[in-house]
Amino acid sequence: MTGAVRHVRATNAPGVPSGPGTVAALYVHIPFCAHKCPYCDFASRATARNDARMLPYLGKILEQYSELRSVGLLEGCDTAYVGGGTPPMLGGGLVDLSLAIGELGTLSEFSMEANPESLPADLVGELAQTPLTRVSLGVQSTDDVELAALGRTHGARDALAAVESVASSGLAVSCDLMCAIPHQSDATWRRSLADVLSAGATHVSVYPLSIEEKTPFGARYAGTRPDFNDEAVQARRMEIACDALAAAGLRRYEVASYARPGRECRHNQTYWEGRSYLGIGVAAAGMLDRTGYESLRRACPQLPVPLPGIARVRLVVKDDLDAFLASSSCADLHFSGEMLTERQAVAEDLMLGARLARGIGEDLLSRARGVVGADALDAALGRVHRSGLATREGGSLVPTRRGWLLGNELYGELWGLSEGTIATFAC
Numbered sequence: 001m002t003g004a005v006r007h008v009r010a011t012n013a014p015g016v017p018s019g020p021g022t023v024a025a026l027y028v029h030i031p032f033c034a035h036k037c038p039y040c041d042f043a044s045r046a047t048a049r050n051d052a053r054m055l056p057y058l059g060k061i062l063e064q065y066s067e068l069r070s071v072g073l074l075e076g077c078d079t080a081y082v083g084g085g086t087p088p089m090l091g092g093g094l095v096d097l098s099l100a101i102g103e104l105g106t107l108s109e110f111s112m113e114a115n116p117e118s119l120p121a122d123l124v125g126e127l128a129q130t131p132l133t134r135v136s137l138g139v140q141s142t143d144d145v146e147l148a149a150l151g152r153t154h155g156a157r158d159a160l161a162a163v164e165s166v167a168s169s170g171l172a173v174s175c176d177l178m179c180a181i182p183h184q185s186d187a188t189w190r191r192s193l194a195d196v197l198s199a200g201a202t203h204v205s206v207y208p209l210s211i212e213e214k215t216p217f218g219a220r221y222a223g224t225r226p227d228f229n230d231e232a233v234q235a236r237r238m239e240i241a242c243d244a245l246a247a248a249g250l251r252r253y254e255v256a257s258y259a260r261p262g263r264e265c266r267h268n269q270t271y272w273e274g275r276s277y278l279g280i281g282v283a284a285a286g287m288l289d290r291t292g293y294e295s296l297r298r299a300c301p302q303l304p305v306p307l308p309g310i311a312r313v314r315l316v317v318k319d320d321l322d323a324f325l326a327s328s329s330c331a332d333l334h335f336s337g338e339m340l341t342e343r344q345a346v347a348e349d350l351m352l353g354a355r356l357a358r359g360i361g362e363d364l365l366s367r368a369r370g371v372v373g374a375d376a377l378d379a380a381l382g383r384v385h386r387s388g389l390a391t392r393e394g395g396s397l398v399p400t401r402r403g404w405l406l407g408n409e410l411y412g413e414l415w416g417l418s419e420g421t422i423a424t425f426a427c
């Protein structure tokens with residue numbers, strides 16, 4: 001463990017802009033959790049604290065990070081995010097990972113995900129001495145009955161103690177909260193929102209529970225939509241969150257994300273702005289423009305040559321944990337992916353931009369006009385305007401509250417501007 005070394009904390013100033021052949025953001029996936037929550041379909045696995053695979057996994061991550069760095073992909077990288085899973089399962093190894101990633105020297109924000117019970121105060125103290133700037137805590141609720149119904153292993157007291165501990169360490173703290181869950185009422189939802197703010201959260205993400213098919217919740221509620229998760233309940237709770245968080249000074253800057261001024265998550269904004277990012281680890285996803293993909297192919301020559309006319313490549317690491325541990329370099333990894341044309345990429349950018357409160361800016365609309373044609377773009381914008389899903393503000397297209405509540409309709413209209421089938425690959 002090397003946490004004793006003091007590093008200069010990254011600031012919120014914009015990083016060095018990433019250039020051709022590079023990515024704006026780095027994501028590292030840690031797939032370990034103390035237990036598997038019954039609603040979770042993320043790439044994570046229940047893992048014993050003494051599981052002998054955790055340290056070798058960290059070793060592989062560090063090797064691949066060095067390899068990808070050596071081909072220049074991470075030059076000028078602006079943000080990093082270590083997610084999962086539950087990264088603090090790595091214990092002191094997380095300090096080493098944070099120090100290694102901090103060596104990039106260009107990060108304006110560096111976040112890590114954690115669960116309240118996974119983050120002892122001494123680990124928080126050590127992490128606060130590394131280049132890490134921000135912790136995102138999976139609080140979900142501050143009601144013990146609701147937490148038990150979600151199968152979470154922490155209680156309300158642990159959750160609030162973790163928020164306070166991170167906030168008092170000087171790291172920025174974000175909380176994930178979940179609505180439309182068993183036993184929740186409007187009043188308990190309001191209390192959860194208020195509790196995390198009082199404990200020191202400066203960023204809050206709110207999500208309705210999604211009941212996924214291949215999970216224990218999916219089996220339990222198969223073929224039904226339980227009352228607690230009804231669409232009207234989801235919409236009402238999201239509206240309550242919007243009003244309560246705005247009243248407390250947190251601005252909604254994305255459909256599910258609220259922050260005090262200056263505390264918006266720059267890393268997630270990279271995703272919504274259609275800028276390139278690289279994923280390292282089991283099931284990690286990346287999205288690269290053509291030049292970034294060419295850099296990645298220098299470390300991963302097994303990746304296919306991009307087809308003519310391809311502007312963007314999305315890819316996911318397909319190796320399971322054992323195969324990942326058996327790999328000797330990035331060249332051994334397996335991927336599945338998609339190659340998007342310029343038209344598909346711009347339609348995707350419009351769809352992602354519609355998640356943001358500032359909406360789709362003039363620059364993107366003008367790029368889209370050049371790619372899909374003025375007639376097609378104006379017809380789609382007219383339809384979303386007439387159906388009350390978005391409105392024109394200056395040169396931008398801004399989603400309305402109705403547009404956010406009926407997000408799939410809004411995003412569907414914009415994605416409808418793409419053409420053809422997305423080319424897929426596996427290697």
Ligand code: SF4
Binds near residue numbers: 032037040138
């Ligand atoms: S802690 Fe998070 S990632 Fe882990 S099983 Fe629960 S919901 Fe999934």
